Amino acid sequence: MKIIQSFWSGNQKKIDTEYGWCKSQYHWMGWILSVNQLVKYYDKVELYTDDFGYEILINKLQLPYTKVHVVLNDLNEYPAELWALAKIKVYSMQEEPFIHVDGDVFVWSEFSNNLKKAALVAQNKEKTTNYYHFMWTSIAPFLSYIPVEIEDFGKNASHLSANMGITGGTDISFYKQYAKKAFEFVEKNKQIWTDINLFNFNIFFEQVLFYKMAEINSLPIAYLFSEIWEDNLYTGFGDFHHVPHQKTYLHLLGDFKRNLSVCKAMEGYIMKFYPKDYSQLMKLYLLKEAVIGKEHTLNDKVVAELSEEFELEVQKNKFSESHFLLKRDLNNVGLNREYKKFLEEENDFKVVRLPGFNIVEKDEIKTLEIEEYNSDLRIFELDQVDEILMEVLLVPISYFDLIDEMNLYLEDENDQDSVQEMAAVIKGKIEIYITLKIIGIYSFN
Incomplete structure (x- = not known):
C-alpha cells in the first residue's frame, strides 16, 4: 500500500511560520521524524506539496520521500487557515489504495493488515462534546450552505466524528465524492470566510463530514485504535518516553504540538536518531553572523561520542560544561525505558542529580528552573516530597537506598501500607525527574 503525506504552505514563504506549533523549528522537525519513521516500514512514501514545501523539505532538508508531487500551488487562492483542503485535495488525486499520514504523526511499526485492506481508514472514532458544539454554534449561523449529511450536527452536543491523523483505504471513489462535497461546502460559503473562525471550520468539512458521509452510505471505517476519545480529551499521544516499547504511534494533535516539553522530547529523539537531518535544519536557522556550533555538525559518530562522554560523567558525578545540555538531552532519550527495565528486573541502580537547574x-513556593537546549527555561513547581528529594539527591545514591532514606520521614517506618505508598511515590517521582532531565541513572552491578 502506498503511504502519502501532504504539505501546503498556505502561500506563506517564511521558514519561521509556526503552523500551529509552539515554535517553527518543531514543525519542520515533525516532518523529519514522520517521514524517516515511515520509510523504515514502507517502500513507497510520497509527498504532495507546493513550491515552498518542495524548497524546504526536499531541496534544503533532502527528506527521503520516494516520490514528490508539486501540485498544491493552485490552493493559494484559499486562506491559509483552511489547511485541511490540501489533505482533501490529495485524497481525491489517488487512483490506488493509500494511507495518508499527517506530518505530526510518527510510527514505530507497520499498520495492520486489517487497515491495509479496509475500504475506509481513520485513526480513531471521536465523540464530540460541547467543545466542538460551541465551535459549530459560532459558525453555523453564518453558513449559507450546509451539506445534508451534517445538517443535524448542531441539534445536540454529542455526535461522533473521525480523527484523521491517518486516513485512506481501498474505496477510492468514496474519497473522490467526499473531496467534491468538502470543497463544495467551503466554496459555497466563500462570502462568509471573513466572518467565521476558519481554523475551526476545518473540523467540520474534514472530520465530521467524512464520518457522516460514511455513516449515511453504510460504509464501515476501520480504526487504528478501538478506543473512542472525546474531542478535547486526548491523552498519551505525545509520550515519546514510551516509544517504541509501550507505544508505536504518536500524533501531536492540538495542544501536544504547543507543549514545549513534548516538542523538546521530539527534538531529543531526532538529534539522537536522525542527527544529520537535525543539523541540516539547524543550519537553515543560522544567522549570517552566527557561529557554527556542535548542533550544526551532528552525525551518528558525534552523537555516539557525546553520549559516551556523558555516561562517564554521570558515573563519576563530574560534569563538563562543554555541550552539557546537548549531551544531557541525548542521554535522556530512552532513559525512561532503561528505568522501567531496572524496576521490572528488580535491579538496583544509581541515581545522580544533574546540574543545569536552579531551585x-x-x-513560599519553590520551583525548579531547568535549562533547556536552544529554548526557554522549563518551570516545575516542587511539593514537599520533591523538596526532600532534592536534598537527599545532592549525593548520588542507589535507588533502594533512596527508598530506605525516604522511609525515615514516615511517622511509622513499620507501617507497611505507608512504606508501600512511599515506594510508589518515589517510583513516580523518579520517572518525572527523568522526563524533566534533572537526574541520570546507571547500573552499578
Whole structure:
C-alpha cells in the first residue's frame, strides 16, 4: 500500500511560520521524524506539496520521500487557515489504495493488515462534546450552505466524528465524492470566510463530514485504535518516553504540538536518531553572523561520542560544561525505558542529580528552573516530597537506598501500607525527574 503525506504552505514563504506549533523549528522537525519513521516500514512514501514545501523539505532538508508531487500551488487562492483542503485535495488525486499520514504523526511499526485492506481508514472514532458544539454554534449561523449529511450536527452536543491523523483505504471513489462535497461546502460559503473562525471550520468539512458521509452510505471505517476519545480529551499521544516499547504511534494533535516539553522530547529523539537531518535544519536557522556550533555538525559518530562522554560523567558525578545540555538531552532519550527495565528486573541502580537547574523560592513556593537546549527555561513547581528529594539527591545514591532514606520521614517506618505508598511515590517521582532531565541513572552491578 502506498503511504502519502501532504504539505501546503498556505502561500506563506517564511521558514519561521509556526503552523500551529509552539515554535517553527518543531514543525519542520515533525516532518523529519514522520517521514524517516515511515520509510523504515514502507517502500513507497510520497509527498504532495507546493513550491515552498518542495524548497524546504526536499531541496534544503533532502527528506527521503520516494516520490514528490508539486501540485498544491493552485490552493493559494484559499486562506491559509483552511489547511485541511490540501489533505482533501490529495485524497481525491489517488487512483490506488493509500494511507495518508499527517506530518505530526510518527510510527514505530507497520499498520495492520486489517487497515491495509479496509475500504475506509481513520485513526480513531471521536465523540464530540460541547467543545466542538460551541465551535459549530459560532459558525453555523453564518453558513449559507450546509451539506445534508451534517445538517443535524448542531441539534445536540454529542455526535461522533473521525480523527484523521491517518486516513485512506481501498474505496477510492468514496474519497473522490467526499473531496467534491468538502470543497463544495467551503466554496459555497466563500462570502462568509471573513466572518467565521476558519481554523475551526476545518473540523467540520474534514472530520465530521467524512464520518457522516460514511455513516449515511453504510460504509464501515476501520480504526487504528478501538478506543473512542472525546474531542478535547486526548491523552498519551505525545509520550515519546514510551516509544517504541509501550507505544508505536504518536500524533501531536492540538495542544501536544504547543507543549514545549513534548516538542523538546521530539527534538531529543531526532538529534539522537536522525542527527544529520537535525543539523541540516539547524543550519537553515543560522544567522549570517552566527557561529557554527556542535548542533550544526551532528552525525551518528558525534552523537555516539557525546553520549559516551556523558555516561562517564554521570558515573563519576563530574560534569563538563562543554555541550552539557546537548549531551544531557541525548542521554535522556530512552532513559525512561532503561528505568522501567531496572524496576521490572528488580535491579538496583544509581541515581545522580544533574546540574543545569536552579531551585527558586518566591512567595513560599519553590520551583525548579531547568535549562533547556536552544529554548526557554522549563518551570516545575516542587511539593514537599520533591523538596526532600532534592536534598537527599545532592549525593548520588542507589535507588533502594533512596527508598530506605525516604522511609525515615514516615511517622511509622513499620507501617507497611505507608512504606508501600512511599515506594510508589518515589517510583513516580523518579520517572518525572527523568522526563524533566534533572537526574541520570546507571547500573552499578
